[in-house]
Amino acid sequence: MKKLQQYIVVDDDRTNNLICEYVIKDWDPQARVQLFLEPELALKNIEENHKDFGFPVLLFLDVNMPSMSGWEFLDIFKTFDDDIKKSFVIYILTSSTEDFSREAEEYPFVSGFLSKPLKKKYLENIELEMEAISE
Template sequence: MGMKTYLIDDDQLAVYLTEQLLRAEDFSNSIHTFGSAREALNTLLGEGQEAAPQVVFLDLNMPLMNGWQFLDALHPYKAHLLGRCFIYILTSSLALADLEKSRQYDLVAGLIHKPIDSGEIRAIQSRLLPGPGPAALWA
């Protein structure tokens, strides 16, 4: 698919495995990896909203700026990003509170338990193909 993707996770092994799976599934022709949410935020804002990624895979538990703080920092840009940038939270947490909290963010298209698998990637691809708007994925 011809879309820009951000992969934000401080776990290098998780980044490597997820990136390899995304490439194997031909998910994106442009995958940008970030070891911190702050770095990703600075890049996104520096490139301008027009260059925003279509998909962001976001880890929640990271030092300095966690996934929730990243989402809060994007709030002022929500109107422009909504419908253009779909954020999927990647988490190893099984906490119901994380699922409920994720639903409070309009930019969050779904919550996916790590490790992501081919079926989840294909489900996201099918939601992003042209046609009716993408449905949320709450896996």
């Protein structure tokens, strides 16, 4: 049985955000999904409201955004208190074909990379990984 989770999607592409919300809600109708077009607003929300989230929070982050890249987002995120960071499971969700393995080494709290669009099988695999970790 799936656990109720909080999901955050940070992507400047409205269409991708709607796809993510649809896939998440189809997979888990009870999920709480927050969509952010601006990474700065997502960071502010996380910092100010993290105590109100159900844990763990699954965050999908785009790399290429105009106002702040996903890497810049992660640079700020890594300055947050450990109690905030350990409550998040972060996946880079990107349409880029670049190999980001070198950049990812700077962010050990990033769990992996997924190709857009979000798919139900990604969520199933993430759930399995999270269950294995919690056992």
